[in-house]
């Protein structure tokens with residue numbers, strides 16, 4: 001292989017300093033306060049009085065180059081050629097001129113991108129790859145996100161909620177989206193153990209590695225018709241798909257069995273109450289593309305009940321903590337079953353170990 | 364005489380080759396630990412340099428199957444032409 | 445001329461107010477065969493309720509063990525343009541700031557060599573360039589490098605670090621998150637590109653306890669801003685909030701988790717017992733003009749969070765209650781401590797064991813001993829409530845003898 005140029009490696013990301021808008025470079029670390037002016041628009045005021053207006057815009061996250069170039073054009077027209085993205089896939093246009101705000105809004109809205117997601121609203125959903133790109137997906141990601149956010153868009157463009165509400169989706173238990181601390185988490189799940197392709201397995205996988213990949217030790221080496229393969233003890237399988245990541249001859253996806261579960265009450269912010277995990281609300285809803293109506297209505301129901309019942313500042317988890325889980329299930333009409341009771345390691349910690357009870361009339 | 368990076372690299376290569384012949388995969392950490400245990404005067408940076416040499420020259424490649432491994436280049440089971 | 449797929453299912457997802465990813469795929473599909481075949485294959489996935497990708501473990505760019513995720517369609521005859529569909533993770537700039545020119549450069553490269561589909565951004569933070577062929581990886585990599593971009597992490601390595609907007613545009617940032625993130629990324633380039641760990645290791649930098657990058661839940665190594673001195677209070681602004689109709693007693697004082705605030709409704713002044721304040725940010729969030737973090741600022745260093753695979757989910761927990769990352773010396777000390785942790789974990793950790801799981805297995809006490817960190821009460825929510833203490837008598841005797 002004749003190399004004409006030396007390869008460039010290990011240069012790291014571009015230095016962010018070259019990308020900062022002048023007003024931000026000038027006032028770096030010198031911001032005094034900010035105000036939310038209207039849904040999706042805030043102004044930050046610096047100690048020396050400079051102002052920067054930010055317009056936060058929803059994006060589908062999965063973007064074509066046309067749309068990225070459109071963002072670049074908007075940045076050129078109104079923001080001196082600068083823009084940024086947020087940790088939840090929104091785009092932010094920053095300008096020093098308040099008159100640019102309605103212009104930016106007009107351009108992005110004409111393209112079908114909503115302005116909002118600041119303050120007590122529902123911002124964009126952190127999500128994963130799904131059927132667009134991942135091999136272990138138990139459901140699609142982008143499609144459910146689109147359908148759920150279509151239903152909740154009114155809470156992106158307004159600030160009409162008791163507190164922030166963060167929704168996230170991961171299409172399998174690997175949780176690339178690390179959804180486990182969200183107010184509402186949608187999680188794809190497999191419910192059948194992997195199918196074993198005995199004829200291929202030994203050729204493309206390393207058997208000791210496959211057995212050791214299983215967290216519940218459900219996979220044992222075996223021999224089938226003279227070829228080395230593995231056995232799965234089905235009762236021990238928790239459908240995590242680890243084995244499939246390690247070995248493509250153990251496909252786990254199943255159209256009838258796969259679907260999503262819904263989890264509630266997590267948060268990551270330390271404000272008021274401590275960060276905590278989301279807890280199981282609905283163990284299983286079958287995949288119903290293209291719009292997953294059972295999922296969207298379940299999410300909307302939780303949001304609506306919370307919205308009407310919570311006190312100011314109560315995130316979904318705070319609200320549930322106050323009213324108690326029995327009333328959560330009662331008010332949302334979600335059925336409680338044996339899946340809700342933990343039986344994994346340290347399960348006992350989640351049992352109600354007190355006689356303090358909120359009595360609910362179940363009839 | 365102190366052991367050279369070239370020699371560490373060669374030994375690592377042989378380890379991967381032998382493992383692969385019996386259908387096993389080795390992790391970078393396995394190689395580093397074995398070499399460090401074998402030679403008193405080899406430290407972690409030297410083992411890292413040896414691995415860098417092996418992958419930069421294409422003698423070994425990284426692979427990912429739920430964790431990172433080092434392997435001899437080959438066509439994998441999942442590949443399409 | 446690319447094939448034209450009928451996509452009745454996906455067309456449903458062009459309707460409604462939220463911006464549509466299907467429109468994006470169709471835009472890309474107009475002049476890109478790969479994007480067009482993604483559309484076709486995705487419609488089939490919607491019909492069958494099944495994905496159609498295979499994991500490719502061995503694709504990458506020469507010399508790197510991270511930054512590329514291998515993918516092959518399992519229907520290559522039907523959708524030949526996506527028979528290879530490998531994805532590149534491109535390390536984003538701190539805080540996700542760009543110039544339009546930098547973005548256009550990335551677009552031009554991806555137009556030439558890839559599917560024209562992207563994620564801005566992946567959940568770890570990288571620019572995700574979705575889908576190209578094996579032989580295109582090297583040209584994309586080198587053209588990106590010429591444009592100033594490098595690949596991010598994947599596999600058992602340091603994953604691409606990320607941070608909140610911090611001092612660039614947030615008055616609450618207690619340290620320079622964007623600088624810390626950039627400096628760490630540059631320092632760990634080798635560990636990012638050449639995986640040598642038991643499993644992944646993530647850094648996330650949040651400027652204050654609001655934790656806008658979810659570091660406490662999503663990073664092995666979580667740096668969350670805090671302050672040690674007193675909350676700054678502007679009493680005139682407190683009065684202005686009161687005059688503006690804010691119910692300071694109910695909305696601020698009663699909501700304080702430490703119950704450490706007192707409000708004098710007549711004088712319209714607010715008092716904080718700073719020794720009891722937990723630095724939770726609630727009062728500051730509600731009255732940003734009147735209240736601000738103090739000026740002796742830094743970060744809490746927490747360790748060990750992860751998603752549920754394998755041993756259940758964990759949140760990061762406190763290692764060092766305060767470290768001033770803006771101070772060069774303290775930053776170096778922090779890096780040394782991290783190196784120490786990584787060394788112990790690499791030496792003793794099992795494959796696919798995140799550092800949080802590793803600590804659970806060996807015990808926090810032993811881990812602290814191994815990295816040379818003194819136990820502190822800040823590290824626990826409460827002390828042990830079971831009597832199963834392991835005393836290592838032999839070692840103690842040896843110590844006494846020595």
Ligand code: HEM
Pocket residue numbers: 034085086087088089090117119123124164166269271539607608609610613614654655656657658729
């Ligand atoms: C009201 C004052 C607040 C301001 C000015 C503020 C500032 C910001 C900024 C600048 C971002 C973008 C971060 C980035 O991508 O780097 C952000 C996102 C975020 N913030 Fe805050 N923050 C505030 C309050 C909070 C509070 C109280 C919480 C939690 C209770 C919170 C949680 C988050 C989360 C989860 C995100 C990601 C949301 C998104 O990108 O749409 N923030 N915030």
Ligand code: HEM
Pocket residue numbers: 129133134135136174175176177178245429499513533565566567568569570572596604646662751753
């Ligand atoms: C091999 C198939 C996989 C694919 C295609 C995939 C894809 C992705 C992508 C594109 C991202 C976002 C990357 C970024 O922003 O840089 C991501 C992040 C992530 N992945 Fe995966 N992933 C795979 C396997 C896994 C596995 C096996 C695990 C866990 C055992 C996992 C856990 C995660 C986590 C925790 C994150 C990041 C979450 C965060 O930073 O908040 N992924 N994955």
Ligand code: SF4
Pocket residue numbers: 128129130134135136137138170171172173174175176177
């Ligand atoms: S969450 Fe699971 S299915 Fe979804 S992208 Fe990540 S690994 Fe793939």
Ligand code: SF4
Pocket residue numbers: 193194213214215216217218219232236237238239240241242243244252
């Ligand atoms: S899916 Fe998970 S639990 Fe089931 S056999 Fe595979 S690795 Fe084991």
Ligand code: SF4
Pocket residue numbers: 608609610614615616617618650651652653654655656657669
């Ligand atoms: S984490 Fe704190 S400092 Fe960083 S952007 Fe969010 S509110 Fe600001």
Ligand code: SF4
Pocket residue numbers: 272699700701702703704705716720721722723724725726727728
């Ligand atoms: S920061 Fe939190 S704990 Fe401290 S005074 Fe304010 S509300 Fe109370």
